[in-house]
Structure formats: structure tokens, C-alpha cells
Amino acid sequence: MRDLTGRSLRELARDVRGSSSSLSRYFSGQAVPSWPTVVALCQVAGRDPRPLREVWERARDESRASAESAPSAPVRNDLPHDITAFTGRGRELAALLGAARSSTMVAIDGMGGVGKTALAVHGAHRLAADFPGGRLYLDLHGFTPGREPVEPAEALRVLLAALGVSAGRIPDGVGERSALWRSELAARRVLVLLDNAADAAHVRDLLPGAGRSFVLITSRRRMVGLDGVEPISLDVLPSREAAELFVESAGGMRPGDVGEVVRRCGNLPLAIRVAAARLRHRPAWTLDTLVERLREGELAVSDVFGMSLRQLDAAQRRMFALLGLVPGEDIDAYGAAALAGIPPANARSLLEDLVDVHLLQEPAAGRYRMHDLLRQAARAEEAAADPGPVIARLADYYLSGMLAATKVIELVVVPVPIVVSQRPAALPGLSHDEALDWLDTEWANITATLSLAVELRVDAPAVGLAQCAFVISLGRRGGMPQLCRGLEVSRSAAEALGARRTLASHRYLLGAALLRVGRLDEAVPELEAARALMVAEGDSVGEALALEQLAQVRLYTADAAGAMELLREATGLVPSGASAVRVYIGVRLGRALVLRGEHREARELVLDLLETARGLDRQKVRMCLDVLGRSALGLGDARTALGLAEQAIAISRETRHPVLEAVSRTDAAVALRHLGDIEAATAVHAGALALLEEAGESHRMVHSLLPYAEACLATGDREAAARHFGQALEIATAQGVSYLVATARSALARVP
Template identity: 50%
Template sequence: MRVPSGPENLIAHLTRIKELSGLSVRALARQSGLSSSSLSRYLTGQLVPPWEAVVALCRVVGRDPRPLRPVWAEASKAGAAPAPRRNDLPADLADFTGREPESALVEELLREAGAVAIDGMAGVGKTSLAVHVAHRLAPSFPDGGLYLDLRGFTPGQEPLEPSAALGRLLGALGVAHPPPDTAERAALWRSELSRRRALVVLDNAVDAEHVRPLLPGAGRSAVLVTSRNRLVSLDGVPPVSLEALPPADAASLFGRAAGVDLAEEEAVAQVLRQCGGLPLALRMAGARLRHRPGWTVAVLAERLRDNAGRFDSVFGMSLHQLDAAQRRVFRLLGVLPGADFDAPAAAALADMTPARVTSVLEELVDAHLVQEPSPGRFRMHDLIRRYAADLAADEEPQADAAVRRVLGHYLDQAAAHDRALPLGKEGPEGDPAKAMAWFDTEYANLVACFDTAVRLGVDEVAAGLPQAMRVWFFRHRGTDDQVRLLEAAASAAGRLGRDRQRAALLVDLGFARAAAGRLDEALAAYELAARYDVDDELAASLALRTGFVRRDLGDLEAAQERFRVARTLFEKIGQRPGQS
């Protein structure tokens, strides 16, 4: 007799769960918070479900999922397959100039050691070199290229913690619900990379400890790290330090950016000295000259010399070519929450139409004050962002109002996209795939907006954003930020006097804590939610989830009592358990 394989055994259990539920695939998917297509693939063996999906299915029919854990583990091991090729790398610079020795060295060290740390001062071109090399080596890494900004020196934002960074990297590889422990995530990350040949760019690390858990282990994947600090304590990761561009390369880059013949040798030398050989400053100075066809290099050198400070003079000169509206948008971008943005976000910030702000952004890109790493996505170099923020503090009295407009914009967009994601009894409004992609793209910005809302006391946004991210959190991010956001959101709802919203947030908080293994804290959240007078639908969900936690804590009598209450309430509102 043939012994069923791991996947076949799991399929049999999942099929039995479906039979016990008495539901169609579509209805069962809706009640468990899964998509119909995913559930179909789980039931037919095309895809091994994440453990959280197995738990969700078991809870629909009131079964204890723990006996299925070994079955699921065996199926996962047997059915694991590398994720499709993914490429998150920013676009390579069209005018990348010089760095031939450094590029060759980085490529050689990557082949030998599998990891390289590029260090150097701000504006020297660390990210540009890493991305340039990554694009050159892309054919050697058929499983794709991953890019993650660790925000080590981004003005107005905290560095991305290793645990959160691992969560995002694992998510990029298709691991929807990584374990909560940082060490377990690091081990899973190394395991996932060992089955692939991928190139990872970890940009903007603070120090060695910031990036150490993110390094790959054995295997054929490789990693490029950039930092302003020399990461000498990373064993097995050779450092490559970048200095300013040598005069010949600096002149070539300046000439390409300016689009002119550099015949004025003395004036060119003055500009190069003023820019310090830094690619960022050279591109901006060249763009300034390109936009002033009546100027000579000597005129540019004189204007730069008349301003104090190497960077302020270059940045200030670039601003002078802009009109008042363009300068205002530039200043406001310095206070925009998040790392990157699109035109609608900038439009909300500046209180402009998307068409008008798109035109402004194009001018800022041409002036090298804003980057466009991919079509329709914009960002600012950290140095320029800090300069813009300083200008906003001095010259933009409406900066706070602009930030509040952006917070409202992201809340509205998150709520609209959340309505397109299937969960619960209501059908989705819109395209679920597009909605999920929007959350994937904007996740870091949504968290940054939430933190800004808490800091500014904008309780409407602080209470609303985590609710709008509820389905997406359940499917993709586990408990990384969810617990922290829900705790603060529940407090914000309390300050607003919204008892129903606070209770709903506390129920979600209990679920997030339970998923993280913090059962006592989950029960505390549920008990606090139970103090509020809520509708039958929320009360039913609360009773059901409290029963699950009581059962997992070993209090079976209390669990059964909660299950009976939940069943009564669900029957009263005409729903099956787990549908809310």
C-alpha cells in the first residue's frame, strides 16, 4: 500500500475541513479571510498554504489546529519551491560615470565572498554604485534582485529595525507570515536564500549590528550593503570605501549633466572644487548650467563662490532656477512622511491637482533635486531632503497643514483600497490584486504616516489607518507593526470617544497578540473590549476569539462558554461563526 505523501496528507485534512464546514470554496474562503483562488490551490495541492491559513480554516469549523502542525510542516518541506523572479532594484543611472576600479573590485569580491559593504560620505555615490553593479550582474542571479532601504540616515525617520527589515525581505520572497522572533526570521531568511541565486542590495545601514541579521548564509545568493560608516566588524564582508570622484571623472560627469563643452578649464576646476567631487553635487551644478543657456561655466563658478557652504551653494543655485510654486513644492517635500511618494501624495501635500504637481515634479527631477527610481515613484536624496526640511522650517508656515493633508490622503486611499480586499460578508469593491499591490508599495509610507499622526496628535488618522490595513496585515505582514499600531490606534479611538471603533481595534489587537504567541496579553485586550456596549456582530467575533485564546491557555470550560455565546450571537445575526 502506498503511503500518502506530506502534501497529500495535508490536502486530505483540508478537504475534511471543507466538508465539515458545509460551505462552498468561495464561502469558506470568505469566512477564513482567504482568497478563493488561494483556497482552491490549497485544496488541489497546487500550493502549500501558510500555517496561518491552516489555523484560519480550522477555526471556521471549531477544530484545534495544533495536531495539524506536523502534517503542515512535512507538506511545506516537500512542496516548497522558489518564488518567481523578482526585481526591486531602482533604475540604473543613465549618466553613471567613472568608478571602473571600484566596480571591478566590488564584482570580484562578490564572486569571492558573496557580500560587500560599500562605505563613504553622503552624496559620494554609494547607492548609485551598488545599483549599477547589481544591474550589471543581474544575469548571474536568475532568481532576481531585491532592494531595501534600511533608512539608517533618512531625516525624520527611524532606522528600519532588523526584525522589520527581515519581515519585508521575507515578504518579497513570498513568505507572507514570518515568525515573530528576530533570530527565527534571520534563520528563515538564510534558508530561503540558500535555495535561490538572488542579489540583495541593503542600502543605508547604520552600522554592522544593523545589517548583521540580514546577511545570507551558505548558498549562491549575494548581498551588497551601503553605509556612511565603515563596517569593519562584519566578518566575511570585505569593505570598499568610496572617495570623491577623481578630477577627470568629475569633469566628465559635470559635462554630461550640463550638456556643454568644457573648454573653460580654470572655471571647470573651480566648479569641481566647489562640488567636492561628489556626484550628487556635480549633477545638480550641471543641471543648473543646462537650464541657463546664456551662462558660461565661469558664471556658474562665480555664483557658487558667492554662496557659503559647499552643499548649500549647490542646492541653493538649483533652487534659483525654479519658480515660486516649484520652490514651495520642494520645501514641502522635505516634511513628507515616508521614503518615496507618487504624484497624488505630492498633490495632497501641495494642495495642487495631480496634473500640476506632476509637471512640478518633472522640473525637480530635471534639476536633480528629486529622483525618479521607477516610473511614477519619486524620492529625495537624504542630503537634499534635510536641506528641504530646513527650508520648510524657516520659510513654510503652512507645513503642518500640508502634512495633515497628506495624512488624510493616505487614510482615504487606504480605506478605499481596503474595500477592494475580500474579508467578511460584504463583497469587495474593485480589484483585489491592485489593492494588495497598492498596500505592498505604500506599506512603509503608511507606517510613517501613522507615526507622524501619533506625533502630531491627529487621532482621526491614528485610529483609522490600522483599521484600513486590517486585511492586508492579516495576509502579508503578520505582527511586525500590527501590534504597535493597534495599541496606539485603540488609545486614539478612546480619545475620540468612539467606543465601537475602540472595541473593534481592541479585538484586532487581541488577534494580533495571539498570533504573536502573547496569549495573556491577547486575553487582556479582549477583556477590555468586552467592557464596551457593542453591536451583536462585533460581540460575536469577540466571544469567538476569546474562546480560542481561553482554549489555547488550557481553560476549556471558559472556552466552551465563550463558544456557546458566539454561536448564539452568530445565529441571531444570520451568520456562521468566523464570518465577521
């Protein structure tokens, strides 16, 4: 089947929504793929998967039988690399290893730079074989400068996901998540390293209950408020161990007084490593030379950093200070250039200089990250300066990159006008795939910069980032609740700008986001306010788009007639040159006609739009195909409906819109049901739900379950219909989406 596709391993991984490593294992016979993966591969190859079912079942059964006597498959291992030149701490390490056999929790405390994480990671690697259920690591950022600690609810979400719990099964409340976390750990033997906790309250909900799992905690505070925790407190290294660490880190002994060097480093491991790195990269220096640099007084950690800073020229030192203000985890040379207002080539040179003296880390090629304590020292350099202009430049870089991406990728919604205050000196070259890769890499940094921009009242970039993030992500990244929160927190910034058109766009997008998480009662006033602002601005296109979203609210509540009234009003507002808006609204009108059962009218309307859509972009074509497929099904032509759904799936795969791919997969599954191919329908529908779960799109999961359940009912499979209606009701209830709770409950009651 692989040979028939004619695609590379990487292309196939993208096409079947899998990983290259997994496919490689399947193709080499090391593992048996899931049936949905086989179906997806067959779809790419253009072959019927059904003849393969029997041989797949035999392979699966043999694999299961073999697994009973074979060693366990590899499990999750998130531990950072074991630290190089780990020296000393013999007593503390022995205590940690011993506690792992007699206790469920150990807390390592001590001052910053004393080596808490180094000991915890080293000990965890020593214990790894004793915990076959997995080794998890999470930095809680309890003391990370410029970053809020990870909330317990978010920490639990990450940890549960690491155990393989799907997004749809993770409840919202901290208490419920904590209970589920304890339940999952009770049946496993897992090592969990919770690094950099703020205090006992920070980790209380993350601790295990009954079972054989083991939790390691590091913090600058003692965990006196936690019962049953074995404490290990770290002091500075003894002089002998400090000297050993220095010699090992410096690459060997040199003439001079090692004891004087480590004394002036305060015997702190981090300070010793920084000083040793300076020596290692200076072949002509002796220890006396290094001591000379340290002799200005008794040095704390910040003084050791100060010594390193004094070796920098003015440009290097300024870059170091500016990097301390970065709110995200890492940065690239273009972002650093924007921070400093210099060309990328200059920024790249300065970054490499800082890496060479170990004031900056390069965990991946072209990505730069700063240690927490070094970040503190960097911020001290700019303590008196206003960070607002620096963050504004960084935010404008990310915003400019996002806007550049919108020029080469397909968008689902019609973009709103967004202004960039300061264009960066340069942006990376972005083709279609490069733009999507850039967005994936920078997304956490973009959201962190948005949060800081809101906090610092850097209003224009904050508003632009929130708006552009929603426009780009709809149907692609998922995470709609997070996008909605971004628009909510930046709304005050949009109001503060005093630009009515900008506020109109913001309220329109916020209403659209609220709509897509099922908060209809909150979405309507935002959309109505946006419409009023658009009218006041004389913006007929904006008014039409607001009406289109208000019509979508009506469609969600099964008021097709009301939706059509609003959509026809919106159509009358669209000027002749606004082709994208005309297609967007016209497709929505087609959906309303399908909902009313007027399938021929829907088909004729959308067929008239299809040629215009082909001249716009592939996603506009996909929107037309979705409606044409549903109208074909309504007219009894399930074969045509399936073909149209498969075309729509291919478009969303090519444009990397997994959420929209899932929507079209649901349409394909419904068509397959009506064609009598129950097995294939079930596999395709399962694939759709998996995509939506991965994206955290619970609202869309319900909208996928309901039509498929209706198809099950229409084809006489009452048991499957009841199961899917029940699952929809469960998710809608858990997410508090009241209108879908009522719909799912009513549908479930119709099952005989």
C-alpha cells in the first residue's frame, strides 16, 4: 500500500495524520497500525481497505498474544537530559534513591542555583528502570522571572494528557482533574518530577493517592505544609565537591588556587559552572587570571554573572539585558533583532557570542533560551527601564510574521484590517509550509507576548495579536477556548485605543470566538455591538459579516428561517467586488437551506458560488463542497455526497486544517452509513473524533457526534445511535453548553 501511494514517508505521515516514526515501525513490521491508520493509508493509495480487514485482524491478534510474553513497549519519558559533570551530593542522592523505595514523595528545597533540578534529574534517571509506567517532567515556573506559575488546573491537564488521557475526558475543575489524576496513577507505576514549585499549595493537587507512583518536587521553599513528603534540603557544595565540579566543568586543572575560585562563587553549582565556562573558553587564562576577575568582593550568584557581563562589549550586554524581558520560553534571531531594533545578522552574531560564554542556551539550532537565574541577572540590567517599548517591538515582530503568514496560507474567516505600529527590520522567508511551521514553533511565544502586552498596556500590538491569532487558528490549531480568552483579556486594550473600527473588529471576532465555544448568550451582544459600530463607521462589509455570525447563532439553535432572513439582509450589503465575503455568506445561506430541507435550492445556490471560490483559495472551495455534499445526501445521492466529502478532506489535509478535516470526515462517515458500509463509517467517524479531541474542540465534537448518531438512527442502528447521542450529551453537559445539552437529550429520547 505504501508503494502504491508514491509518497515519501514524511508526506504519508502528513496525509494520514500520523508520525514518521510510527509509520516507519509499521512499514518495517515492528508494530501493527490501528485500523483507522490502515483505512487512511488505503484512502491515500486509492484502494478499498475492506479486503485487508482479515489479515489486519490476524496481525493484531498475533501482536497481542506476543505482547503478553514480550517486554513492555516504550513508555513516555519526558525527563530532561542528565546533567553533565554531576559531582558530589552523594548523601542527598542516597537519601533520594532510598526514599523512592519507602515513600511516594520527595521534596528537594534550597536557594536558587544550588542544584535542586540537577539532583532531581540525576536521581530520576537513576530510578527510571523502577518505573515502567513512565517518567513525566513538568516545570511549574514557580520562580521564573516575568512568568506566572503554571496553575494547578493547567498542570493537571498537561500531566493527564501525558498519561494518554484524551482532551474530551479531562474535566474543567481542579478538584475533578486532581481526582482523575490520582485514579490514573493508582493503576500505574510512574515517576513524576515537578520542578520549580512555588510552594506547597502549588503542588498539593498534583500529588498521588494510593499506588506505587513516585513524585519528586523541587522548590526554593520547604514543603512544610505537605504531609508524607520526605524533605531533602540542599546547601551549597562542600569545598572539595565544589572544586571537583569546577575542574570537571572547566575541562581539567590549570595552575592556580581552585579553592579561591569556588569560594568567590559561593560554592553554588550554577555560579561555578558559569565561571568554569569562562575559563574553558580562554586557553591563555590561569586560575589566578580568573580569580583576578572575581576579586572585587565576596560574590553572590549575581556577582558571578556580573563578572561574565563585564567580559561583554556594549552591544552584547544590551542584547543580554533585552533577552531577560522575553516572556516566552525561547526566541529566534529575528525576534531578538526586533527586540534590539537591529538587523537579524547582527542579532545572530550577538546571540552566538552569548551562547559561547554560557549566558544563553541553544537547545535547538537557531532557538535561544535563558536560564531562570541568568534571566534575573539580565532583568537587573534593565531594572530602571520601561519594558513597554521593548515588548511592543517584539509583539510587532510576531504580529508582522502572522500577517505575512496570512498572505500565503488559506484562511477560513475573512480577515479584519490589522495595523502594525513598527515593522521589524526583517522577517523569515515564509512559503505555505514554512509559514505553518513558523506558526507552530512560535505559538507559545506569541500567546505569552500577548499576555505581557496586555499587562503592560501595550494596547495596539496586544489587540492585533489577539485578533490575528483567532483569524489564523480557526479550523487549524484548535484550542478555541484559549483563543477566546485572548480576545476577552485584550478587549479593554481595544477600547483604550479609541479607534471605533478596531473595536468593531475586536467585538466581532470575540463574538465569533464565543459562538465557537458554545457561549451563544454571550456571543450575541458582542456581535450586535460590533454590527452597530460597523454601521456607525459606514462599513457595509463588516456589518454583513456580523449579520452572518448572528445567523450562525440561529443555525446552532435550529432556527433556519431566522438565519436565512439575516443572511439575505447581509447579502444585500456586500459590494460587488467583495468576492470572498459573498462566497462566505452565500455558503452559510446554503447551509441554512440544507437545514430547512431545501436541498435543490442549496445545491443551485452553492454551484453558482463554486467557480468564484476556485478563484479565491482552497478553503473557500472546501466550504462549497461541504454544502454540496450535504445537499446531495438530502437528495438521496449518498455516493456523490461521499465523493464531495473526500474532496473536502483532501483540501483540509493539504492546507493543514485538522479541525475542518474532522468536520468533513464526519460528513464522509454519514454518507458511508447511508451506503451501508458500517465498518468504514465507524472508522472514519472515529478518526474525526480523534482529531477533534487532539485539538481540544469539545464543542465541535458534539456537533460531529449528533449528525452521525442521526445517520445511525436513520439506517436502523439504534444501539449505535443511543451510544453517540449519549456521548454528545455527556460532553455537552461537562462543558456547560446548555443548548447542546437540550438537543442531545431530546435526540436521545427519540431512540426507540
